[in-house]
Amino acid sequence: MAVLDILIYPDPRLKQTSSSVSNFDAPLRDFIADLEETMLAHPGCVGLAAPQAGRFERIVVLDVSGKPQVPNNGRLTLINPEIVHADGSAVGREGCLSVPDYTGNVARAEKIALKAFDSHGRERLYRMEGFEARAALHELDHLDGLLFLDRLVSRRNALFRRKNQGRSSAAKTGPS
Amino acid sequence: MKNWFMLTLVGKDRPGIVAKVSAALYRGGANLGEASMTRLGGNFAVMLMTQYEGPPEALEKIVAPVAGGLALRLHIDPIEGELHRHVEPNVRVSVYGADRAGIVAEVTGALAEAGLNILDLESDVGGSSLRPIYIMHIEGHAEGGADAVKRILEALAKEKNIEVQIAPIDTLLG
Known part of the structure; x- marks a missing residue:
């Protein structure tokens, strides 16, 4: 187990697309353990994507269970994740270990359904909403070389955005 | 030693203000930091962190001609501020x-x-x-x-x- 170094933008490697995982073996699980340890080593960090640690494969670890009153699926490993459904849109604040000392507002889907493999190659389906959905979409973006900086919206867009508004436009977020 | 200054410029809005002011500062050897600029009631207001090696009088000499040409009022304050001092809103x-x-x-x-x-x-x-x-x-x-x-x-x-x-x-x- 080890805490991995985090790539910091403007490192150009953060802008590259990561490739799919094909071998669900012990070395993969060792890396995932390191990725989780790295996430836990940064207070407040709720997710990390493999490319942030310099491994350009479609692997994400996610855990928003430490946030009070946030619906969640617990600690997750998402391999080769795919968004199968996205609904609604909400603006929220995001920061990133790979972009220190800056945060910004980003519009993300409010509810998603996501298909991914676990570390043993079993396919899973997760339903996520709110903060957890935001975290997953933020991390999935990393797999396609996208940072939250690519999705910033103005503060002026944030006026009175209530939870039940904007449902009609099934916003397409995340990779396709 | 490079010092930080806060430049404020205010005047009737017109195209090219930011381009001309920032070009003059760049040519004069200044470096820009955090900024907020917006059109308010037909005026354009600039608040601009500027890093410059020299006294405020020398910085003023760089900006004053272009500010004058654009009919902008210019104000320069030495500040103690620095970059990377963000406070996260909650x-x-x-x-x-x-x-x-x-x-x-x-x-x-x-x-x-x-x-x-x-x-x-x-x-x-x-x-x-x-x-x-x-x-x-x-x-x-x-x-x-x-x-x-x-x-x-x-x-x-x-x-x-x-x-x-x-x-x-x-x-x-x-």
């Missing part, structure tokens, strides 16, 4: 209502009472000229978070007939 407040004198004083008075430090405020007057409306967005940091702010501000909103929304800013770190 509360967002949005306000709107029929425009009248006193909205900002009442709302920000309540926010100060609730212990909120304003980090960013922008406001606008919209609606028709006969029935203008006032719209304001504030981001700030309050030790007690959004709940304390909510209690105080919602009472005020009811009393003063303005619409307010207070939301926590729960910044995701990923």
Whole structure:
């Protein structure tokens, strides 16, 4: 187990697309353990994507269970994740270990359904909403070389955005 | 030793202000930091952190000709500030209502009472000229978070007939 170094933008490697995982073996699980340890080593960090640690494969670890009153699926490993459904849109604040000392507002889907493999190659389906959905979409973006900086919206867009508004436009977020 | 200055420039809005001012500063050897610039009531207002090796008089010599040419009033203050001193907001407040004198004083008075430090405020007057409306967005940091702010501000909103929304800013770190 080890805490991995985090790539910091403007490192150009953060802008590259990561490739799919094909071998669900012990070395993969060792890396995932390191990725989780790295996430836990940064207070407040709720997710990390493999490319942030310099491994350009479609692997994400996610855990928003430490946030009070946030619906969640617990600690997750998402391999080769795919968004199968996205609904609604909400603006929220995001920061990133790979972009220190800056945060910004980003519009993300409010509810998603996501298909991914676990570390043993079993396919899973997760339903996520709110903060957890935001975290997953933020991390999935990393797999396609996208940072939250690519999705910033103005503060002026944030006026009175209530939870039940904007449902009609099934916003397409995340990779396709 | 490079020092930081806060430059403020204000004048009638026209195309090219930012381009001409920033080009003059770049040619003069200055480096730009954080900035806020916006059009307010037909004027353009610039607040610009500028790093420059030299006294304020020398910096003024660089900017004054271009500011004069654009009919901008220029003000230069040496500041102690630095980059990378962001404070993360944890509360967002949005306000709107029929425009009248006193909205900002009442709302920000309540926010100060609730212990909120304003980090960013922008406001606008919209609606028709006969029935203008006032719209304001504030981001700030309050030790007690959004709940304390909510209690105080919602009472005020009811009393003063303005619409307010207070939301926590729960910044995701990923």
